[in-house]
Amino acid sequence: MADEGGKYVNPGGEFSRDQNYITTRITRDGRDGYPVEPGRYRLVVSRACPWANRSSIVRRLLGLEDAISLGICGPTHDARSWTFDLDPGGRDPVLGYERLQEAFFARFPDYPRGITVPALVDVPTGAVVTNDFPQMTIDLSLEWAEHHREGAPLLYPEHLREEIDEVNRHVFRDVNNGVYRCGFAGTQQAYEKAYDRLFHRMDWLSERLAGQRYLVGDTITEADVRLFTTLVRWDPVYHGHFKCNRQKLTEMPVLWAYARDLFQTPGFGDTIDFDHIKRHYYEVHRDINPTGVVPKGPELDGWLTPHGREELGGRPFGDGTPPPPPRPAEVVPPEHTPLAA
Template sequence: MSGETSEQGKYVNPSGSFERDQNYLSTRITADGREGYPVEAGRYRLVVSRACPWANRAIIVRRLLGLEEALSMGVCGPTHDERSWTFDLDPDGRDPVLGYERLQEAFFARDPEYPRGITVPAIVDVPSGAVVTNNYPQITIDLSLEWGEFHREGAPQLYPERLRAEIDEVNDGVFRDVNNGVYRAGFAGTQEAYEKAFTRLFARLDALSDRLSRQRFLVGDTITEADVRLFTTLSRFDPVYHGHFKCNRQKLSEMPVLFAYFRDLFQTPGFGDTVDLDHIKRHYYEVHRDINPTGVVPLGPDTSDWWAPHGREELGGRPFGDGTPPGPPRPEEVVPAEHVPGHPVPA
């Protein structure tokens, strides 16, 4: 699978419901180093796959906060086997900083008997070669709160103290019913489990649509952690979840408010420029052979309308608050042009 664990972490309980293994390495990298890993520029490497929605969150937050110089990034390919994500995009199939062929090596450097799934995102301590954490919800929060010394000038406040309780509440519902809800539908082992997940997913999307019909962003008048977490699921909805995971009451493009909200974020620097549509589709359709036995990757959908005007400015709000948009991606981190949404679907 992606992010949450690799394929070995997928579990369907006796009732047919998908269960996510959420037992992550919870060690934190903090400004004061209280858990043995102090924030230091150049010491750590963020390992991601652009295919994975959980890793995509960390890519976006790193971009928005301007942490590229302080925290390097290794990018795995879009597919993996039962053992691990691999660095097949790099010369000779090895990460140029860590020297690893597989992310699994960093987990075994931490614990030779590591028993769980090998997940992205993961932050690796470069000197030791050992993974520090793969606790993806905490990683993005800590990039905001613990890495402040290295934020760019004009970095937005993605997790402001005055809004944290509301952000946490919104994130909780979005995780249960949307981020994880699409997986609960897609991997359901019974009709009953699927219908329950499907119903909860679209009930939550309807509620979010109602909320966003009155305000530009999920919490407050600026982009926050909550928007990042919803965006990565929405960006995969029509290309993957609608068909592959049977989340097909409507496409995102058929939900006017949510689609306009999505386009607003997609067209914001730091969001759309992290989306690799080729990697996303190849991952889900090639790896999930239990759902898609042939491994055939669909050519669609047409995503040219992701660039259409969204009109969300009429609701007010300031995407970056008192801050500024991030600059362009680093040249080595630019998504290949042919992988960027908006290219025409072959006739």
């Protein structure tokens, strides 16, 4: 979230993300007071947000739609909160809230930090449980395992966790958050430092993925989900808006093919709303884009072209199966995605 003035850029230099999230967890044993219980919790996301996008992908892949309902905020927010402006009457139909802020205040009346998505909300009390997005998707894999669909993939298999965690640390620091360090840098020196660090890691990822289909092992894991949500926003937003412009994604052959492979995998591309993505960044970040004008491009047809990554082997879902199509209420509007073409 921005400060009250809607400012994101740090005029003093380097951007620093506030990573103090609500660390309460929903667990099998309910040790934090919130036990796993199908139907009790609502996952609130915005399709614009890459951190929220992770949770919606993992929920789809694991088949948790019946266990955890989904609330979708609009693509923009003000300094106060994300809002439910997509719903009739501008209120979430389950929580009855106009703003996600209400769920945070229901638990912490003086909550001092930004109101962020994704957030898991306890429906009976209307109070937020957690907005700790890195832990959230791990818990969806592990704590909610008894409620996964038949054929759900293992996104965080025990024998690969150490390597997944290591890759995720590099990707978060240098790529997921690295694009923001470029975009919100307030000095030339801070920007160039972030830019060099970002593209050093992008080259490392290209080299790693040149000979293997997925980031860790031969199936999709949590690591792929976390990288994908940044890559899919690269050309529409990060290349221009955040000045990550050494190359477009379409000019990085390995990563472009890898991203298309995932986009065309059920559970990934069907969560992507390019219209919401562009509107969020270009309309909200007025200190970067004062006019609020949203670019018309880029063309999206390339996302559906052959990627050739199957030649590297690998099995997307391991011994599992693809998820079924999205629920009708969760389908991305056809005009916002190339998948409807």
